[in-house]
Amino acid sequence: MAFRNNSSKRRRPFHPGPAHERLVCGERLVHIPEFLAVATRSGSPASRALVAMGVRTTLLVPLRKENMLLGYIAANRLEVRPFVEKDIALLENFAAQAVIAIDNARLLDEIRQRQAELRVTFENMGDGVAMFDSQLRLAAWNRNFRDLLDLPDAFLSERPSYAEYFRYLADRGEYASADVEEELSRAVEDTERELRMERARPDGRVTRCGATRCRAAGSC
Secondary structure: OEEEEOOOOOOOOOOOOHHHHHHHOOOOOEEEOOHHHHHHHHOOHHHHHHHHOOOOEEEEEEEEEOOEEEEEEEEEEOOOOOOOHHHHHHHHHHHHHHHHHHHHHHHHHHHHHHHHHHHHHHHOOOOOOEEEOOOOEEEEEOHHHHHHOOOOHHHHHOOOEHHHHHHHHHHOOOOOOHHHHHHHHHHHHOOOOOEEEEEEOOOOOEEEEEEOOOOOOOOO
16 A cells, blocks of 8 residues: 655655546545556556556555545455455545645644744743643743743743742742732732733842733743
């Protein structure tokens, strides 16, 4: 069984024979019980190569998506023995699953590309940015967020919760005011409310921060 994908790059040019052209024209499948006779008449390089390999019966099932031919699956026999309907149905089912797999792989590649682009943008932002997911656990952060707050990688890798993150800073002496502690407690309890504050860190630097929990899961 062999698979050809029209979109793939080949080191050598592919010369379609009449069977492939029939798929391009929209035929459901191409079944040639006596391939030697047909290949002799067509004279195409691809047909001659298959004959040289000993192919005597062939079945081509297209891979189609929205009437576009993506490629085809070929099943060959080294004897003159036609494929029965059960064989054809099995190969058609396999072709349908292959189209889904190809499409999923394409979508996955696109998602990975977008994620890489977002990561570059995320890391090059001048501000420190962190995102908490729908469960209020740290989902993502950029380098500036880590560096500005001097947060260790070990702590960030644990994906702390929103409350654990603030308590960690408080235990380290980042918040000296009871009013600020009260404000942070309200922020943890009422995550739909926007929090904006300015504070002086123990090293004398002044930081401004804001936090809003987005309604969409996975972003903040």
